[in-house]
Every structure is written in structure tokens, then in C-alpha cells.
Amino acid sequence: MTPFGIAGPGRILFGRGEAVKAPALIAGYGPRGIVVHGATATRAQGMLAGLADLGCAVLTIKCDREPTLEMLNTALADARGFKADWVAGFGGGAVLDMAKALAALIPAPGPAMDHLEVVGRGLPLSAPPLPFIALPTTAGTGAEATKNAVIGVPEHQRKVSLRDDRMLARIAIIDPALTDNCPRGVTLASGLDAITQVIEPYVSCKATPFTDALTLPAISIGFSALMRLMQAEDAEARDQLAWVSLCGGLALANAGLGAVHGLAGVLGGTTGAAHGAICGALLAPVLAANLAAVPAGSAGEARLKTVFSIIAEALGCAPNQSASALADWVAHAGLPRLSALGLHPDDHADAAQAALVTSSMKGNPVALSVEDLQRILAQAG
Numbered sequence: 001m002t003p004f005g006i007a008g009p010g011r012i013l014f015g016r017g018e019a020v021k022a023p024a025l026i027a028g029y030g031p032r033g034i035v036v037h038g039a040t041a042t043r044a045q046g047m048l049a050g051l052a053d054l055g056c057a058v059l060t061i062k063c064d065r066e067p068t069l070e071m072l073n074t075a076l077a078d079a080r081g082f083k084a085d086w087v088a089g090f091g092g093g094a095v096l097d098m099a100k101a102l103a104a105l106i107p108a109p110g111p112a113m114d115h116l117e118v119v120g121r122g123l124p125l126s127a128p129p130l131p132f133i134a135l136p137t138t139a140g141t142g143a144e145a146t147k148n149a150v151i152g153v154p155e156h157q158r159k160v161s162l163r164d165d166r167m168l169a170r171i172a173i174i175d176p177a178l179t180d181n182c183p184r185g186v187t188l189a190s191g192l193d194a195i196t197q198v199i200e201p202y203v204s205c206k207a208t209p210f211t212d213a214l215t216l217p218a219i220s221i222g223f224s225a226l227m228r229l230m231q232a233e234d235a236e237a238r239d240q241l242a243w244v245s246l247c248g249g250l251a252l253a254n255a256g257l258g259a260v261h262g263l264a265g266v267l268g269g270t271t272g273a274a275h276g277a278i279c280g281a282l283l284a285p286v287l288a289a290n291l292a293a294v295p296a297g298s299a300g301e302a303r304l305k306t307v308f309s310i311i312a313e314a315l316g317c318a319p320n321q322s323a324s325a326l327a328d329w330v331a332h333a334g335l336p337r338l339s340a341l342g343l344h345p346d347d348h349a350d351a352a353q354a355a356l357v358t359s360s361m362k363g364n365p366v367a368l369s370v371e372d373l374q375r376i377l378a379q380a381g
Helices: 018-027 042-053 069-079 093-105 184-203 209-229 235-255 259-271 275-293 299-315 319-333 345-355 359-363 370-380
Strands: 011-014 032-037 057-062 086-091 132-136 148-153 158-163 171-174
Touching: 011 018, 011 235, 018 042, 018 086, 018 132, 018 171, 032 042, 032 093, 042 057, 042 086, 057 069, 069 093, 069 148, 086 093, 093 132, 093 148, 093 158, 148 259, 158 259, 171 235, 184 209, 184 235, 184 259, 184 275, 184 299, 184 359, 209 235, 209 299, 259 275, 259 345, 259 359, 259 370, 275 299, 275 319, 275 370, 299 319, 345 370
Parallel strands: 011 171, 032 057, 032 086, 086 132, 132 171
Antiparallel strands: 148 158
16 A cells, blocks of 8 residues: 555534534633634624633634735734734635635744745745634635645736645634525535535545545535535535535645646636636536546546546436536536636636646646646636
């Protein structure tokens, strides 16, 4: 067996009601901290009140969209003077990325660009991050279990990562009740992201027995849960999708991703569209392109065919119809095509070229050409 390692949060709590434990656990890291939340702090009021009861001084920071470098720098200017002992994120993937980046950069002496990949210097963190505690309120990105924070840099039209093993959460509290009644469109986009993030690590050329144990069973669970949630609110399906999201975060932290995310990082920067929506639009054409390009009889082909069989069972079609059936289901559920998300056909060639050098492409089961990627964009457009 090929040697492998396992990276993950220091402690994971999963289950309905687990969020009530957050104040006491967070306060254990010190009396001063920062809570990053979404557009409003309403849903975090219970946790904030609990922290206040324990004597904690808390600075709250709003993150109402996917974070950009400007947003991060503004937040850092406020946060560095607060002398925080910890940073907690209470929200969706964007909130967790912002909180994770703040925890990493508050102790750093230099600017954020020193550490951003691709567009920055990509330097290792020169000081240990503050303890980061994650409480996700959507089931999609798995950011509670990853060691990177995704930051948009509009002037470069890219989304890039700040990455360090020490950025993993000290505590990740996944309480599926926090995702209940999430809007249907957000559920669809984030759910497709969660499914993509268990499929791509499974077919990744860097997959391990650990990631296989997480991802393979989670693929069918994810499809079943998301399909039920597109019909009606369902607490059990919320629980299952939260589990799939966590599995995806743990898996991608250990086995990487693939062409869906390689393209999505570029398209998110050029269009500003939601990450999950982009991944959902790309998933079917990327799977089809991978199967067409992978060597016959290879381990990669076997894994892709396994995924196609799981999709076929979920959607009630033949395995060789899985990609088209998935694309049809995604469209019927209401996910926009890439053109509706802001991608112009004239931009396909540049986006394909830029995607080739992303870190996610290193995990794809087969090397895809610029022409392959352009065909994928045309099919998803």
C-alpha cells in the first residue's frame, strides 16, 4: 500500500444540537476573539450571547459574499488591533474562508499578497495562525475541514488560495440544524459543490484508502439527499448533505480535486458567480471529458465508471447516459448555465488556458488539453 497521511481539524463535532457547545469550547482559547458572520449576525446571536456570558470580548466582522482581497485587507485593518486570541467563522463557505484567512494573517507581519498563491508571492506563513473554529451554516464547501482559504483578486480576475497545514480548524462543529430552511437555490448550488467534492477526490490520481472510505459511500448519499431537498424541506436529508460536505472537505484536503475546480477557480474570478453554481454546471461535462480521455483499462477509468454507475442508479438511467442525465437534472432543478452566470464564449480560450496551471488540475485523473477544457466550457455554457 502506498504511504499516505491524514490532515484534518483537531476536533470534529457532528450532529444536531452540537452548536450549543461552541461558546464554552471557543472560550477555552482565550477571552478575546473575532466572530465572522454572514450578511447579518442574527443567526449567530445565541453563540455571541453565550460568549458574552463567559466574559469574552468579541469583535464581529461581516462577510456577506465570497471574500475579495480588498475585503480581507479591510477586515485585517480592524482585526489586527483587537489582539484576538482566536477567530470563529459562523456561516457559509465564504464566511469560513474569511475567518480562516484572518486567523492566518492577523499574526503575520507582512501583507496578504505575500502569501496568496498564483497572483502573490506564495510564501509560507511566517507566524503560526490564531486558533480557528468553524461552524458551517451551509452544506457545500467543506471549508470547515480544509487547510486553505479562497480569496478573490478582481484585478487579476482570479480566485486564489492562501494555504497552510496550520490553517486547519482547531474545532469544526457541524450542526446540520444550522442548514435547515436554507434557500432552495443556495441548497442546490452548495449541494452540487458538496457532491463534486466527493467525486473529484475519489477519481483523483492522489486518492488514498482514507479518502476512498469517505468519498465512495458519500456520492450516492449526496445525490439522494439533494434530490429530496429539491422537492421539500427534509431534516434527515439536511443531516446527510452536511455529512457529505464534511466528507468532501476532509477528502479534498488529503487527495486534491480536479478539472471542475480547476476551471471553477478561474471562472469565479472572471464572472463573480457563486462557486457552487459554477461547479454544478461543470460537473457533468468534466466527467464525460475525463472518461473519454482516460486510458482504457486504467484505474482511473474504473473509478470514473463507478461514479457513472452511481449517478445512473440515482437518476434512473443507463450508465452510458449518466453525464447527459446529470446535466438535464441540474438544468431542470434550476441551476443556470455558465453563460447566464456571466461567462462569454469569447472568454473560453483564456479561461481554459488559465485553468491548466491551477493546483486543482494536478489531481485530475487524466491530463486534459486546452481544447478539452474549451469543449467542456462550451457544453456547460
